[in-house]
Amino acid sequence: MMIMIFLLCSLIFVITIIIFRKQKRGTKRNTLPSPPGLPLIGNLHQLGRHPHRSLCSLSHRYGPLMLLHFGRVPVLVVSSAELARDVLKTHDRVFASRPRSKIFEKLLYDKHDVASAPYGEYWRQMKSVCVLHLFSNKMVRSFREVREEEISLMMEKIRKSISLPVNLSKILVSLTNDVICKVALGRKYGGETDFKELMERLNKLLGTFSVGSYVPWLAWIDWIRGLDCQLEKTANDVDKFFERVVQDHVDGNRDMTDFVDVLLAIQRDKTVGFEINRVSIKAIVMNVFVGGTDTSSTLMEWAMTELLRHPKCLKRLQEEVRTICKDKSSVSEEEIQNMSYLKAVIKEALRLHPPLPLMVPHESTQDVRLGDHHIPAGTQVLINAWAIGREAATWGPDVEEFRPERHLDSSVDYRGQAFELIPFGSGRRICPAISFAVVLNEVVLANLVHRFDWRLSVESTEDQTEVAESTGIAIHRMFPLYAIASNTT
Numbered sequence: 001m002m003i004m005i006f007l008l009c010s011l012i013f014v015i016t017i018i019i020f021r022k023q024k025r026g027t028k029r030n031t032l033p034s035p036p037g038l039p040l041i042g043n044l045h046q047l048g049r050h051p052h053r054s055l056c057s058l059s060h061r062y063g064p065l066m067l068l069h070f071g072r073v074p075v076l077v078v079s080s081a082e083l084a085r086d087v088l089k090t091h092d093r094v095f096a097s098r099p100r101s102k103i104f105e106k107l108l109y110d111k112h113d114v115a116s117a118p119y120g121e122y123w124r125q126m127k128s129v130c131v132l133h134l135f136s137n138k139m140v141r142s143f144r145e146v147r148e149e150e151i152s153l154m155m156e157k158i159r160k161s162i163s164l165p166v167n168l169s170k171i172l173v174s175l176t177n178d179v180i181c182k183v184a185l186g187r188k189y190g191g192e193t194d195f196k197e198l199m200e201r202l203n204k205l206l207g208t209f210s211v212g213s214y215v216p217w218l219a220w221i222d223w224i225r226g227l228d229c230q231l232e233k234t235a236n237d238v239d240k241f242f243e244r245v246v247q248d249h250v251d252g253n254r255d256m257t258d259f260v261d262v263l264l265a266i267q268r269d270k271t272v273g274f275e276i277n278r279v280s281i282k283a284i285v286m287n288v289f290v291g292g293t294d295t296s297s298t299l300m301e302w303a304m305t306e307l308l309r310h311p312k313c314l315k316r317l318q319e320e321v322r323t324i325c326k327d328k329s330s331v332s333e334e335e336i337q338n339m340s341y342l343k344a345v346i347k348e349a350l351r352l353h354p355p356l357p358l359m360v361p362h363e364s365t366q367d368v369r370l371g372d373h374h375i376p377a378g379t380q381v382l383i384n385a386w387a388i389g390r391e392a393a394t395w396g397p398d399v400e401e402f403r404p405e406r407h408l409d410s411s412v413d414y415r416g417q418a419f420e421l422i423p424f425g426s427g428r429r430i431c432p433a434i435s436f437a438v439v440l441n442e443v444v445l446a447n448l449v450h451r452f453d454w455r456l457s458v459e460s461t462e463d464q465t466e467v468a469e470s471t472g473i474a475i476h477r478m479f480p481l482y483a484i485a486s487n488t489t
């Protein structure tokens with residue numbers, strides 16, 4: 001009898017151990033690698049000044065799929081092309097929403113814009129307005145004159161400072177602002193200090209960290225440091241500005257077609273099969289400014305920075321542009337179509353310096369499996385486009401080097417099909433303005449190098465080593481790019 005009891009106990013013990021081990025293995029397989037965090041703030045302290053860099057370093061240690069916690073919010077960080085494909089293609093619909101953000105809600109018309117609207121019918125309608133009516137190829141072509149006019153003014157400005165250091169960063173920001181103002185609002189507002197100050201304030205706030213969004217019981221900190229007050233005031237000022245612009249369009253007798261005109265026509269004629277109201281119009285126009293100005297000027301600034309740091313690449317680009325344009329005084333948009341090195345330079349700048357390195361956060365709306373891992377609904381997702389552009393397995397051992405040649409015989413493109421290069425995102429949430437942004441960047445760069453020879457000015461000597469990056473959502477240079485233009489020899 002004793003022996004029977006002993007055997008039974010031993011059997012139960014062995015079975016329990018087996019089940020326990022199985023469960024442990026199962027749990028281990030499903031547990032996402034996660035850098036240890038601190039109580040209450042989770043991993044927030046590990047983000048540093050440049051979260052794309054800190055998260056890339058963490059991914060080298062914990063792998064391309066990590067779970068972090070920003071306060072109480074679970075955040076999945078994706079740092080490889082393969083996993084970006086899983087999120088943005090295989091499970092695109094599940095991950096197509098946006099997390100809530102107090103700052104976005106306050107400043108972007110309570111999610112009535114395209115970029116921060118949660119995935120659903122409203123977002124679908126607004127995105128279709130953008131894709132079909134604002135950024136269609138026909139619309140992009142129709143703004144060619146605006147681009148040519150503004151580029152010609154920029155070239156004249158540089159010509160007047162020939163042989164002197166010019167703040168190229170500032171020139172590129174004001175060019176982009178002027179182009180976008182004319183395209184979206186019908187006229188330039190860049191000369192108006194109020195408008196400039198307002199846009200600066202808006203962009204700064206959009207890149208601000210709100211403690212309350214991640215640690216709700218510390219929300220009072222946002223109030224004490226004046227964030228809530230600034231949000232309220234800026235949202236009111238921005239609304240007043242856009243309301244005035246839209247009303248001027250309604251009152252005016254206009255034959256131009258800028259974005260506000262297009263949106264008002266859609267509202268009036270009900271051509272799209274759904275209602276679009278005044279708030280939606282202002283929110284979309286606001287998105288054009290927020291999404292379009294900083295990103296485009298940032299890309300040009302980095303492309304010029306890298307060319308100035310790599311004189312051989314600059315020379316090769318100049319040879320291409322000058323051979324195709326021979327004795328012409330400027331480069332046209334038809335001519336850039338045949339400039340393969342120019343396109344490679346833009347791709348390489350986008351690989352090394354994606355203007356939005358962590359893109360725009362996504363959020364899952366359903367439970368889903370990624371490989372062995374269970375991802376619950378409501379998980380925030382950051383895709384590190386900056387880290388993906390530096391994956392040695394894809395790009396080779398010289399990932400850190402600016403080498404446009406690597407794109408010449410490659411089919412990898414940035415339009416969302418190749419996950420190795422996703423500066424504009426991919427899938428449902430992909431940037432709707434890729435063609436709009438790229439043509440502006442290409443034609444500006446081609447004209448700058450066609451007309452002038454360039455060298456770095458002493459004000460930019462930090463370029464001999466690594467170039468310091470700004471903080472915020474769009475990552476531009478920390479210090480302006482000063483360069484000296486001279487007439488071509």
Ligand code: HEM
Nearest residue numbers: 114115288291292295296359360423424425429431433437
């Ligand atoms: C070099 C220039 C640009 C870059 C690198 C860029 C990049 C991006 C990225 C990474 C996203 C988020 C994709 C995602 O969440 O998966 C995005 C979304 C968006 N971009 Fe761009 N962008 C650029 C220019 C522009 C311009 C010029 C405009 C408008 C004039 C614009 C309007 C938008 C809008 C409205 C969205 C939101 C799309 C959505 O949520 O469905 N972008 N962009």
